[in-house]
Amino acid sequence: MAVSLKGKVAIPEDRFEMRLSGSGGQGMILASVIFAEAIGKTDKRNVVQTQSYGPEARGGASKSDVVISENEIYYPKAIKLDLLLTMTQESLDKYYADLKEGGTLIVDTSLVTEFPTDKYFGLPFTELAKKEAGHVMVANVIALAAIAELTGSVTREALTDAVLSRAPKGTEEKNKKAIEIGFAEAAKLKAKKG
Amino acid sequence: MADKERVLVMGNQACVLGAIYAGLRFFAGYPITPSTEVAEGCARELPKIGGRFIQMEDEIGSIAAVIGASVSGLKAMTATSGPGYSLMIENLGYAYMTETPLVVINVQRGGPSTGLPTKVSQSDTMQAKWGPHGDYTAITVAPSTIGETVTEVIRAFNLAERFRTPVTVLLDEVLGHSRQIITLPEPGEIEIFDRVKPTCSPEEFEAFAMTPNMVSPMPAYGEGYRYVCTGLTHDTKGFTTNKSEEIAPKMYKLRHKIIDYQDEIHKMRAEKMDDAEVAFISYGSVARAALQATDIVRKAGYKVGALQLQTIWPFPDEKLREMCGKCRAVVVAELNMGQIVHEVRRALPPDIEVHELQRYDGEILTPMQLVNKLEEVL
Amino acid sequence: MTTATKNKKSQKSSVILDYLRPNKGMPSVWCAGCGNGIVMTAIIRAVDNLGLSKDEVVMASGIGCSSRMPMYLDFSALHTTHGRSLAFATGVKFARPELKVIDITGDGDALAIGGNHFIHACRRNIDITAILINNNIYGMTGGQGSPTTPSGAFSTTTPYGNSEKHFDPCSLAKAAGASFVARTTVYHATQMDTIIQKAISHRGFSLVEVISNCHTYYGRLNRMGDAVAMLNDFKNRAVPLAKSKKMTEEEMVGKFAIGVLHQEEKTEFCDVYQSVVDKVKGGK
Numbered sequence: 001m002a003v004s005l006k007g008k009v010a011i012p013e014d015r016f017e018m019r020l021s022g023s024g025g026q027g028m029i030l031a032s033v034i035f036a037e038a039i040g041k042t043d044k045r046n047v048v049q050t051q052s053y054g055p056e057a058r059g060g061a062s063k064s065d066v067v068i069s070e071n072e073i074y075y076p077k078a079i080k081l082d083l084l085l086t087m088t089q090e091s092l093d094k095y096y097a098d099l100k101e102g103g104t105l106i107v108d109t110s111l112v113t114e115f116p117t118d119k120y121f122g123l124p125f126t127e128l129a130k131k132e133a134g135h136v137m138v139a140n141v142i143a144l145a146a147i148a149e150l151t152g153s154v155t156r157e158a159l160t161d162a163v164l165s166r167a168p169k170g171t172e173e174k175n176k177k178a179i180e181i182g183f184a185e186a187a188k189l190k191a192k193k194g
Numbered sequence: 195m196a197d198k199e200r201v202l203v204m205g206n207q208a209c210v211l212g213a214i215y216a217g218l219r220f221f222a223g224y225p226i227t228p229s230t231e232v233a234e235g236c237a238r239e240l241p242k243i244g245g246r247f248i249q250m251e252d253e254i255g256s257i258a259a260v261i262g263a264s265v266s267g268l269k270a271m272t273a274t275s276g277p278g279y280s281l282m283i284e285n286l287g288y289a290y291m292t293e294t295p296l297v298v299i300n301v302q303r304g305g306p307s308t309g310l311p312t313k314v315s316q317s318d319t320m321q322a323k324w325g326p327h328g329d330y331t332a333i334t335v336a337p338s339t340i341g342e343t344v345t346e347v348i349r350a351f352n353l354a355e356r357f358r359t360p361v362t363v364l365l366d367e368v369l370g371h372s373r374q375i376i377t378l379p380e381p382g383e384i385e386i387f388d389r390v391k392p393t394c395s396p397e398e399f400e401a402f403a404m405t406p407n408m409v410s411p412m413p414a415y416g417e418g419y420r421y422v423c424t425g426l427t428h429d430t431k432g433f434t435t436n437k438s439e440e441i442a443p444k445m446y447k448l449r450h451k452i453i454d455y456q457d458e459i460h461k462m463r464a465e466k467m468d469d470a471e472v473a474f475i476s477y478g479s480v481a482r483a484a485l486q487a488t489d490i491v492r493k494a495g496y497k498v499g500a501l502q503l504q505t506i507w508p509f510p511d512e513k514l515r516e517m518c519g520k521c522r523a524v525v526v527a528e529l530n531m532g533q534i535v536h537e538v539r540r541a542l543p544p545d546i547e548v549h550e551l552q553r554y555d556g557e558i559l560t561p562m563q564l565v566n567k568l569e570e571v572l
Numbered sequence: 573m574t575t576a577t578k579n580k581k582s583q584k585s586s587v588i589l590d591y592l593r594p595n596k597g598m599p600s601v602w603c604a605g606c607g608n609g610i611v612m613t614a615i616i617r618a619v620d621n622l623g624l625s626k627d628e629v630v631m632a633s634g635i636g637c638s639s640r641m642p643m644y645l646d647f648s649a650l651h652t653t654h655g656r657s658l659a660f661a662t663g664v665k666f667a668r669p670e671l672k673v674i675d676i677t678g679d680g681d682a683l684a685i686g687g688n689h690f691i692h693a694c695r696r697n698i699d700i701t702a703i704l705i706n707n708n709i710y711g712m713t714g715g716q717g718s719p720t721t722p723s724g725a726f727s728t729t730t731p732y733g734n735s736e737k738h739f740d741p742c743s744l745a746k747a748a749g750a751s752f753v754a755r756t757t758v759y760h761a762t763q764m765d766t767i768i769q770k771a772i773s774h775r776g777f778s779l780v781e782v783i784s785n786c787h788t789y790y791g792r793l794n795r796m797g798d799a800v801a802m803l804n805d806f807k808n809r810a811v812p813l814a815k816s817k818k819m820t821e822e823e824m825v826g827k828f829a830i831g832v833l834h835q836e837e838k839t840e841f842c843d844v845y846q847s848v849v850d851k852v853k854g855g856k
Contacts, residue, residue: 003572008494009565012486013448033373037202040375048340049373075486075561076372076479196595220667241852246845251692255659258652258689262632262663267652288653413666414649415630416671422593422643424651433596434643489574554736 014071017078019064020096022087027140032064034162035144039068041158049078061091085143123185138178147184198377205370208340210235210300212347213271216386219245220270222259224252227311228367229301232273249365261289264296265423267414273299276318287326288425294322294355295389299363299369304556313556314367316478317530322362323507331452333459333488334507338366338481340374352387357408357452367438367478371378394416408451460510463502464517472571475519475538476527477503484527487564512540521570523547527559578723591616601640605799607758607784608638611705618768632661636678637712638705648653655686658693661700668840675702679720681712683739692746697776698841707786715789716840726793745779746834752778753834757806776840
C-alpha cells in the first residue's frame with residue numbers, strides 16, 4: 001500500500017516566508033512584529049508571525065518567522081525560507097540550511113565573518129546603528145528598512161508608521177534616522193549588484 | 195461601508211478581545227507561561243470598561259474568585275497553562291457541581307509537572323475532559339488560528355451561559371504566542387447569549403430546578419433569590435442530600451443537559467472532504483499543519499481532506515462518522531502520546547483504518563511530517 | 573457605606589427564627605452543646621442590629637463543622653471547597669462590592685488547607701468579615717489534629733501528643749495586613765455580638781476568632797469534660813485585652829486575651845480598585 005511522495009509533492013508557492021535571526025537582545029522578535037504590522041498597513045495580504053521563546057530567547061540564537069500570503073495562511077511557521085536575516089554567525093550557521101535555493105540571505109557584516117555562500121546581501125547593521133544612527137539598539141530597524149528596500153514587501157510609509165507606533169518615547173528621531181539609513185544603504189547595495 | 199480595521203493580534207490577546215466581546219467583566223488569574231499575556235491584557239483592558247481584574251495568590255484561588263464573581267452575576271474567566279490547570283481542577287469540579295458558567299483558557303505547554311514552559315504541547319486534551327473527580331460532562335473548544343481564537347472564546351462564553359457550566363478553551367503555545375493580522379467582529383455581528391434569569395417569585399424559586407432543557411435559571415447574589423450554592427450533592431433547592439432519589443436526578447441533569455443538546459455544541463471545519471479517501475483529523479495548531487499538508491498533497495493529485503475539531507468535548511462521534519463516511523483511512527495528528535486518537539477509534543466504524551501521528555518533543559508537527567505519514571496510508 | 577442601626581429589638585427567639593432558612597430541615601449537623609450555634613445566633617443578632625437586609629448579605633464557607641452554617645441562615649450561601657472560601661468570597665465581594673460578605677471558617681479550613689488564601693485576603697484588606705471558629709481540632713472528620721491544636725494535645729492523629737507548634741490566627745492576620753482583628757469565645761456571647769457587629773461595620777478585612785468547644789472530640793480526647801466544663805474553662809482562661817496588657821508573660825501562660833486586639837484605618841482593596849477604574853475610564 002505504501003507510496004513514495006518524493007518528487008511528487010512541492011512546497012507551497014503562495015507563501016513568502018522570512019526569518020529574522022540573531023541573538024537574544026538584538027530585537028529580532030520585535031522587528032518581526034513591526035514588519036508584520038507594516039505588511040498590514042501596506043495592503044490586504046495575510047500575515048502570521050511566530051517566535052522562539054525560552055532559553056533560546058535569552059542570549060543564544062533567537063529567531064522569529066513571518067509568513068506572508070495572498071491566501072489563507074495555514075501553517076504558521078516557515079517551511080522553507082524565502083528570506084533569511086542573520087545578525088550573528090551562530091544564527092547564520094544554524095538557519096542557513098532552511099533557506100530556499102535562490103532565497104535572499106541578508107547578513108550583518110559587522111558580526112559575521114564566515115559565509116556559506118557568496119550570494120548574500122551584506123550590510124554592517126550593528127556598526128551603522130552605532131556610528132550613523134546613534135544607538136546600537138536600532139540595528140534591527142536598519143535591517144528592517146533594508147529588507148523593505150530589497151524585497152519591496154512593505155512601503156516606506158507603512159514601515160515608518162509601524163516602527164514609530166512601537167518606538168519608546170524619545171527614540172523617534174533615532175528610529176527615523178535608522179529607517180533612512182537602511183533604505184539608502186540597501187538601495188546602494190542593490191544598484192551595485194544590479 | 196468602510197473596510198474593517200486590520201490589526202495584528204497575538205493568540206493570547208485574541209482571548210481577551212473575544213472574551214470582552216462576549217461580555218467578560220471579571221478576570222482572576224495567576225501568571226504562568228505561556229498564558230500570561232491573557233492576564234496582562236485583562237489587567238489593562240477590564241478597568242477601561244468598568245470590569246475587574248485580580249491577580250490571586252494561586253490558580254486554586256483564581257478559579258474560586260471567578261466562580262464567586264459568576265454567581266454574583268458577572269461573566270468571568272481565568273487563563274492558565276498545564277501546572278495551573280492542574281491546580282484549578284479542584285474548583286473546576288465545584289463549578290460543574292454548582293452549574294456555574296465560566297471560561298478557563300488553557301494555553302498548553304509540555305508536561306507532566308513543570309515540563310516545558312515555553313514549548314508547545316496538546317497533552318491536556320484528556321485532562322480537559324476528565325480533570326476533576328466524579329461524573330460530569332465537559333465542554334471544550336479548541337481554535338487553531340488567531341481569528342478563530344476570538345470567535346471560539348466568544349462561543350465558549352455563549353456555551354457556558356447557555357448550559358450553565360464551565361467551558362475550557364484549549365490553546366497551545368504556538369497559537370498563544372503567534373500573531374496574525376485579523377479583522378475583529380463588529381458589535382452585534384456575533385450573537386451573545388446571557389444566562390437565563392429566574393422570573394418566578396423568590397418564594398417559588400428553586401436554584402437547581404429541573405426545566406424542560408434541564409438548565410435552571412440562575413439569579414445573581416443580591417437579587418432577592420437567596421439560595422445555597424454548595425459543592426455537596428444537592429436537591430433542586432440546593433440543599434445537601436444523601437437520598438438516592440435526589441442524587442440520581444442531579445447526576446442525570448449534569449450529564450444530559452449537555453449530552454442531549456450536543457448538536458448545539460459540535461463544530462468542525464472540513465476542508466476538501468467531499469471526495470477525500472484519506473482524512474487528517476486534528477485540532478489546535480496542528481490543524482494548520484494538516485490543512486497545509488492537505489493542500490500540498492492535493493496539488494499532487496491525491497484525494498486527501500482535513501477535519502479540524504473545533505469542539506473537542508463532548509466528542510462529536512456521530513458527526514465524525516458522517517464526515518468520514520467516504521474515507522478509507524484517517525490520520526490522527528496531535529502533540530501528545532495519543533489522546534484524541536482513542537476517541538476517533540471508538541467513534542469510527544472498524545472498516546476505516548485509523549493511523550496516528552504524534553509529536554511530543556516540544557515542537558509542532560510540520561506539514562512535511564504529515565505529508566510523509568501519508569506514504570504509509572495512501 | 574452607611575449601615576443604619578435599627579431600633580433594637582428585644583432579642584427574642586423570633587429574631588433568630590426570622591433568619592433561619594425556611595424549608596431547611598433541622599436539627600443541624602452540629603452535636604448537642606456545640607459552640608457553632610452560639611456563634612450563629614450572635615451573627616444573626618449582629619446582622620439584625622445593623623439593619624442589614626437578608627439580600628445584602630452573602631455568607632461563604634469552606635468545609636468543616638462550622639462551614640455548614642450558611643446552610644441554615646437565610647442569606648445567599650456559598651458553601652465551597654475545603655480552605656478556599658476566602659478566595660470565592662473575594663470573587664463575590666470584588667464583583668459586587670455593595671454586598672456584605674461574611675466568611676465562616678474553621679481552624680483547619682482557614683489555617684491549614686486555606687492558609688494561603690487566608691493571608692492574602694488579609695494582605696489585600698478586602699472588605700470581608702471572616703469568622704474563624706477555632707475548636708483546636710478537625711471535628712467533621714472525627715478529631716484529627718489541626719494547626720491550632722496545642723503542642724502536646726491529643727487528637728486521633730496525635731495519639732501520643734502533638735509534636736507540632738500551633739498558629740495564633742490573630743497574630744497571623746495582623747501580621748498579614750488585616751485591619752480589624754478580634755478574639756472572643758463562645759462563653760462570652762454578649763461580647764461576641766458586639767465584636768461581630770463591629771467587624772461587619774469595619775471597612776476592610778476583619779477577622780473574628782471565636783474560641784469554641786468541640787467536647788465531642790477535643791474535649792473527650794484531652795479529658796476536658798463536657799460542653800459546660802469547656803465553656804467554664806474558656807471563662808477562666810480568657811483575659812480582657814486591657815487587663816492582659818498589665819499582666820506578665822508568666823501570668824498569661826495558659827491564658828489568652830479577648831476583645832478587639834487590633835484595628836486600623838487602611839485603604840480597602842475594592843475602593844482602591846474602583847478609583848483605578850474611575851481614573852482609567854475618565855482618562856480615556
